[in-house]
Amino acid sequence: MARIHDIEVVVFDVLGTLVDEPGGLRAQIRAAVPESGDADVLVDESFSLWERHREREQRRVGQGRRAYAGTDVIDAEAAQLVADHSGLTAPAAIARLATASRRLPPWDDSVAGLDRLARRFPVVGLSNAGRTTLLRLTAHAGLRWHQALSAESVRAYKPAPEVYRLAVDTAGCPPERVLMVAAHAWDLRAAQASGMRTAYVRRPGGDPPTDTDEFDGRFDELDELVTELTAT
Helix, strand or coil, X not given: CCCCCCCCEEEECCECCCECHHHHHHHHHHHHCCCCCCHHHHHHHHHXXXXXXXXXXXXXXXXXXXXXXXXXXXXXXXXXXXXXXXXXXXXXXXXXXHCXXXXXXXXXXXXXXXHHHHCCCCEEEEECCCHHHHHHHHHHHCCCCCEEEEHHHHCCCCCCXXXXXXXXXXXXXXXXXXXXXXXXXXXXXXXXXXXXEEEEECCCCCECCCCCCCCCEEECCHHHHHHHHHCC
16 A cells, blocks of 8 residues: 555545435435334335435436436425335325435544544545535534535536536646545546545445556545554
């Protein structure tokens, strides 16, 4: 991992990298949908509906097939799909489910890792989550940033290049001195194409690198990355 050097600013993906998005969404779907004998199956189906809808609609925005809609809108649509599928009818429960992304739990090492890193580097969050969701999620999960950036500011979704330019412009230094950290190889490939340095951290449900990916570092745990960056 000796290639990670001369870094001035560290930028983190949030959903899936620092918070357990799959586990958190599943837990909130389970709490919201009516009880049934096939609860596990219903939760799995509902989670898949949510994931497919979000990915499809963000992709449509990126392709210009849909006008930009923030994650608050897309999550509300996904919550209604889950409600229709599961038989959930209570308006208050559907409305709460629509804001599930604001209440995702951090991975066990995220809070301490960010705290250690923030003593040494400016730390930035960069997320597809909308500004309000990102604000509430940061507070709920106890994440420490110097700044949190939402892709909503450029009305696009990662992996659109303008999202990474937002991070580099905010960092105020050359992109090769900005490290992008994510559990998703697709995210890191796009950051790399924008000139940023890249580090993969393994998370359950993430998108692992392929043999052809040439990231600056690959880590099994966030602590390994933090130790590498703070060792000198």
